[in-house]
Amino acid sequence: MTLAQCCVPLTADPLTAEEAGELSRRFKALGDPVRLRLLSLIASHEGGEACVCELTVGFEVSGPTISHHLKVLRETGLIEGDRRGTWIYYRVLPEALRALSEALLPTRVPA
Amino acid sequence: MTLAQCCVPLTADPLTAEEAGELSRRFKALGDPVRLRLLSLIASHEGGEACVCELTVGFEVSGPTISHHLKVLRETGLIEGDRRGTWIYYRVLPEALRALSEALLPTRVPA
DNA sequence: GACTTAGTTTGAAGTTCGTCAATATAGAAA
DNA sequence: TTTCTATATTGACGAACTTCAAACTAAGTC
Numbered sequence: 001m002t003l004a005q006c007c008v009p010l011t012a013d014p015l016t017a018e019e020a021g022e023l024s025r026r027f028k029a030l031g032d033p034v035r036l037r038l039l040s041l042i043a044s045h046e047g048g049e050a051c052v053c054e055l056t057v058g059f060e061v062s063g064p065t066i067s068h069h070l071k072v073l074r075e076t077g078l079i080e081g082d083r084r085g086t087w088i089y090y091r092v093l094p095e096a097l098r099a100l101s102e103a104l105l106p107t108r109v110p111a
Numbered sequence: 112m113t114l115a116q117c118c119v120p121l122t123a124d125p126l127t128a129e130e131a132g133e134l135s136r137r138f139k140a141l142g143d144p145v146r147l148r149l150l151s152l153i154a155s156h157e158g159g160e161a162c163v164c165e166l167t168v169g170f171e172v173s174g175p176t177i178s179h180h181l182k183v184l185r186e187t188g189l190i191e192g193d194r195r196g197t198w199i200y201y202r203v204l205p206e207a208l209r210a211l212s213e214a215l216l217p218t219r220v221p222a
Numbered sequence: 223g224a225c226t227t228a229g230t231t232t233g234a235a236g237t238t239c240g241t242c243a244a245t246a247t248a249g250a251a252a
Numbered sequence: 253t254t255t256c257t258a259t260a261t262t263g264a265c266g267a268a269c270t271t272c273a274a275a276c277t278a279a280g281t282c
Binding site for chain 4 (some may be wrong): 034055061062063064065068069085086087090
Binding site (some may be wrong): 162163164167174175177178179182196197198199207 | 257258259260261279
């Protein structure tokens with residue numbers, strides 16, 4: 001299911017079971033403190049991308065754990081990564097964040 | 112930790128461990144399809160509120176499970192409920208949704 | 223080739239989560 | 253006060269999640 005199909009405003013009409021399934025998958029990916037910090041680190045990093053080696057420092061968890069969380073974020077469509085030589089660089093997919101943000105926006109009450 | 116303290120934009124600066132902890136607590140609450148549908152049903156219901164009896168119908172899960180999920184949403188500060196006679200009515204706290212929505216917004220890139 | 227560094231995958235341990243049946247509580251009505 | 257309806261709580265169980273150590277892969281260097 002695409003972003004557009006699942007990320008309808010939450011507050012306008014009741015979500016279908018399918019919409020809720022897709023949307024909750026993405027919120028669940030944001031529902032872990034390590035993943036949220038990783039996402040934030042990547043998004044706020046100069047150039048909009050960060051190498052895994054820059055993400056590993058300053059975290060209390062092991063390398064494999066970082067790797068696991070990056071995979072979750074990747075498979076949820078929130079980030080993407082590509083290898084350049086020895087290093088792998090990750091960046092946020094801004095459209096995904098925007099879609100989630102809009103799903104939460106209150107529908108304007110008619111004046 | 113208050114909404115204002117935790118719901119800073121994700122993409123501007125790296126979240127602190129504390130900020131990420133609070134923010135992820137709220138996203139985790141949205142990370143279940145049943146909870147997301149409940150939230151959506153309440154938010155989109157006429158009058159902005161819904162009685163539990165209106166939420167129970169049309170769900171494949173048991174009453175206690177609905178009750179459990181409403182409690183999670185309540186304890187996360189996303190909804191509130193009050194009893195009126197026999198029934199308990201829940202409504203969404205719009206400020207909470209707005210804060211989460213803003214946390215996901217991309218920071219504007221300087222032109 | 224052998225060695226090193228960056229990152230991922232695998233497998234297992236411990237924990238948290240979602241669910242339900244059974245039980246409990248709160249209020250209305252008889 | 254007994255009974256009925258609406259909702260919540262408790263306790264249990266299986267599934268899913270987070271984490272790490274160990275093993276693996278991919279690229280660069282000697």
